[in-house]
Amino acid sequence: MSTPSPEMPAHGAPHPHEIWRPQVAGTFYAADPAELRADLARAVTEARPTGGVAPKLVVAPHAGTRYSARIAATAFSPWARRAEPIRRVVVLAPAHRMGFSGLALHPAETWRTPLGDLAVDWEFARRVLPLHDVHLDGRPFAGEHALEMHLIVLQAMLPEHFSIVPILVGDAGPEAVAHAIERLWGGPETVISISSDLSHYLDRASCDRLDRDTAARIERLDRGALEGRRACGHRILAGALELAGERDLRVTALQLANSADVGADPSRVVGYGAFAFEQAASARLVEADRRFLLDTAMMVLAAAVADGGRQPELVSDGPLSPPLLAQRATFVTLEREGALRGCIGSLAPQRPLLGDVAVNVVKAGFSDPRFGPLRDDELDGLDVTVSILSTPRPIAFADEAGLIAALDPDRDGLILADRGRSALFLPSVWEDLPDPRDFVLRLKMKAGLPADHWSPTLTARRFHAEKFGARFRRVDPASLKPLRLVAPTPQG
Numbered sequence: 001m002s003t004p005s006p007e008m009p010a011h012g013a014p015h016p017h018e019i020w021r022p023q024v025a026g027t028f029y030a031a032d033p034a035e036l037r038a039d040l041a042r043a044v045t046e047a048r049p050t051g052g053v054a055p056k057l058v059v060a061p062h063a064g065t066r067y068s069a070r071i072a073a074t075a076f077s078p079w080a081r082r083a084e085p086i087r088r089v090v091v092l093a094p095a096h097r098m099g100f101s102g103l104a105l106h107p108a109e110t111w112r113t114p115l116g117d118l119a120v121d122w123e124f125a126r127r128v129l130p131l132h133d134v135h136l137d138g139r140p141f142a143g144e145h146a147l148e149m150h151l152i153v154l155q156a157m158l159p160e161h162f163s164i165v166p167i168l169v170g171d172a173g174p175e176a177v178a179h180a181i182e183r184l185w186g187g188p189e190t191v192i193s194i195s196s197d198l199s200h201y202l203d204r205a206s207c208d209r210l211d212r213d214t215a216a217r218i219e220r221l222d223r224g225a226l227e228g229r230r231a232c233g234h235r236i237l238a239g240a241l242e243l244a245g246e247r248d249l250r251v252t253a254l255q256l257a258n259s260a261d262v263g264a265d266p267s268r269v270v271g272y273g274a275f276a277f278e279q280a281a282s283a284r285l286v287e288a289d290r291r292f293l294l295d296t297a298m299m300v301l302a303a304a305v306a307d308g309g310r311q312p313e314l315v316s317d318g319p320l321s322p323p324l325l326a327q328r329a330t331f332v333t334l335e336r337e338g339a340l341r342g343c344i345g346s347l348a349p350q351r352p353l354l355g356d357v358a359v360n361v362v363k364a365g366f367s368d369p370r371f372g373p374l375r376d377d378e379l380d381g382l383d384v385t386v387s388i389l390s391t392p393r394p395i396a397f398a399d400e401a402g403l404i405a406a407l408d409p410d411r412d413g414l415i416l417a418d419r420g421r422s423a424l425f426l427p428s429v430w431e432d433l434p435d436p437r438d439f440v441l442r443l444k445m446k447a448g449l450p451a452d453h454w455s456p457t458l459t460a461r462r463f464h465a466e467k468f469g470a471r472f473r474r475v476d477p478a479s480l481k482p483l484r485l486v487a488p489t490p491q492g
Contacts, residue, residue, distance in 0.1 A: 014122050020108040020138070024145040028064040029152060033114040036065075040156035043069035047077050048255045048274075051323040052286035054078060055276035056249070057181075057192040057240060059218075059233075062093065062149040067259050068197070068272045072153045074255045075274035079191055085160035086191050088121050090184045092167045092177070093146035093195035094233040100170040102133035103180055104140045111164060113148065115155040121163035124190075127183040128167075133176035140168050146195040146233075154193070169236050174223060177239025178246075194240055196233025198271030204260045211271040215253040218275060219327035220349045221245050221391050240277065248390050248464060250280040252326045280390030281411070281464045289321050290468050296354060296483060297332065297361040297384055299475040303485055305376050309366035310488045314358055318482030328353040331426055332360040333385040333469070336378060342368040345387070347415065347424065354483075357386055385469030387426050389413065392461035400454055404436045413465055416443050418458040423447035427465050 025031040030039055047070055060075035061068035079086055095104070105125060111118045128134045141147070147166050154162070165184060169177060181192060198211045214230045223241035226234040244251060254274040260266040285293070296314070303312040330353065331345025342364035346356055361384065365374035392415055397403040407414065413427045423446040425439065433439045441451045477485055 014109060014120070014136070015107045016109055018108040019110045019112050019117070020106060020141065021112050022114065022148065023141070023143050024148055025114055028145050028149060030065070031114055036114050036152065037156060039065045040069060040073075040153060043153070044073045044077075044157060046070035047073035049321065050074065050078055050254050050276065051252070051289055051321040052284075053252055053254070053276040053278055053323065054283070055191070055278045057194065057277040059194045059196055059237065059240070059273065059275040060150060060153075061197045061272035061274075062146040062195045063197060063259070063270060063272065064149075067262055067264070067270070068149075068257070069153055071255050071257050071272045071274050072150065073157060075276065076154060076157050076193075078276065080157040080159065084188055086158055086162050087160070087189040088124060088163050088165070088186060088191070089154060090165040090167070090181075090190065090192045091147050091150050091195060092169055092181070092192070092236050093144070093150070094236060095140045095144065095168045095170050096146060096232070097143045098140040100135075100137075100140055102135055102170060102172050102176065103128075104135050104137045104168045104170065105129070106138050106141050106166045106168075107136050108138065111151065111166060113152050113155060115152055118151060118155070119163045121165055124163075124184070124186070125165045128180050131176070131179055131183065133172055134180060140170065141166075144168065150193050150195050169233070172235055172239075174235070174238035174242045177236055178242045181239060181243055194233060194236050196231045196237060198231050198256075198273050199229060200232065200270050201268045204258060204266040204269050207258050207269045207271045211256050211258070211273060215256055215273055215275070216327050219251045219253055221251065244277055245391055245393065248280045248393060249277045250283045250390060252276045252278075252323050254322045284466060285323055285388075285468075286321075289324055292321070292480065293324060293354065293357055293386060294384060294468070294470050295475045295480055297357050297386065298472055299477055299480060299485065300358045301361045301365055301374070301384070301472075302379060302474065304362045304365065305374055305379060307487065309362065309373055311359065311362050312488060313486040314355060315484050315486050316482055317484065320354070320482070324354045325352045327351070328356055329389040330356045330360055331387040331389065331465075332357060332364045333387070333426075333428075334361075334364050334374070335383040335385070336381055341378070341382065342371050342374065344368055345389070347392070353388065379472050382472040383469055384472055385467060387428070387465040387467045390464045392463045395460040395462055397460065400440065403460055404440055407436045407439070407462070409434065409436055409439075411464060413463045414439070414443060415461045415463070416440070416447055416458065418447075418449060418453070418455055421447045421449055426467075428467060
């Protein structure tokens with residue numbers, strides 16, 4: 001990319017009746033409408049199952065249709081299945097042809113592709129024009145492909161007509177991008193599409209390693225790790241991840257691929273990824289994934305009980321639902337006849353969801369210091385509950401009364417920390433401690449702090465949790481294909 005230009009005009013006015021014509025038709029995709037529709041129809045059939053995510057925002061690649069349209073179709077497929085039609089799509093893409101500072105909004109009234117015209121929703125787009133970093137300028141869009149590649153796939157997939165807000169991002173910080181997305185958040189009628197490829201021009205093995213690491217960091221909302229070698233749209237991604245932390249979003253990598261998958265030179269590949277951002281408070285695994293996760297937990301727990309508490313290894317011989325492989329923090333709770341029998345978990349994502357539950361179910365049975373090791377005769381009648389935690393968010397408060405007033409009973413999980421001590425209550429604890437004052441007092445005591453402890457250094461973070469469970473059952477390992485158990489290596 002060239003050096004950012006200082007000549008961007010501050011703001012102007014939309015250009016009535018201006019039509020922005022296709023820039024890369026015939027190069028990145030077929031210019032003939034019938035041929036293009038056929039190419040995109042094939043891409044849609046090759047899209048991966050998404051596991052039932054319900055994203056407000058997605059990340060999708062922008063290479064030529066041969067290389068990345070199927071991955072973009074994976075990202076957009078949850079929108080295509082929505083019962084409530086999408087009326088507006090905000091598309092943010094990195095600028096490849098012209099360097100500039102800030103964000104550029106195209107002034108045209110209409111965008112044209114071989115699949116038809118798309119109206120720019122100027123009444124909505126004007127929300128970002130007061131922002132210092134947003135400029136009205138069509139120059140950076142000349143020859144640009146990153147926006148256009150999203151529009152043609154969306155036109156082929158969405159069942160209803162939609163309007164757009166087209167934005168290119170130049171040299172802009174995460175805060176500037178986050179502010180623009182915040183202004184354009186809208187309601188359920190509005191969705192947001194971020195255009196970005198992943199790593200560029202590595203050998204295939206290096207690309208795979210780096211892209212898997214990048215995907216894990218995106219799922220953990222680790223925006224500080226993103227830079228140009230990981231994603232060409234890293235500035236937009238960093239802004240989206242900042243907003244994800246503020247808005248309590250859950251991110252899932254739906255598909256990773258690269259150009260070598262379709263025959264490109266494996267010594268110089270480009271990586272592609274599809275990601276879904278959904279509200280953590282309402283995000284839910286589909287029932288099939290919940291059953292698979294609980295069956296896996298029960299199979300692992302039974303194997304550990306039979307082997308003296310050792311952690312068995314999980315091996316996958318085939319594809320699994322993407323939400324089961326997303327980086328998640330979980331707690332596993334064991335109960336018998338309504339009484340706690342063990343509860344252990346992770347405060348932050350450390351591994352994929354399936355693996356985190358497998359580790360924590362064994363720890364709940366064998367490492368909770370309040371209980372002895374779980375016995376085989378306790379398994380029947382045991383209730384197993386999984387809680388998937390959202391990313392903890394800080395709570396601002398001036399005193400203990402302010403903290404208590406800020407809590408949302410029955411919904412908030414809470415982490416308190418001070419003087420090197422910390423403790424966590426899951427949202428389910430509200431069932432036993434419905435009074436917010438008692439909730440906070442007991443959590444301080446759990447952390448080893450006095451019940452009346454107060455200090456200006458006390459910190460509090462809230463989170464939400466998706467909770468589900470079932471009565472223990474003996475699971476046939478053959479029923480969990482492509483997953484299988486491997487006994488741990490004996491200690492030497």
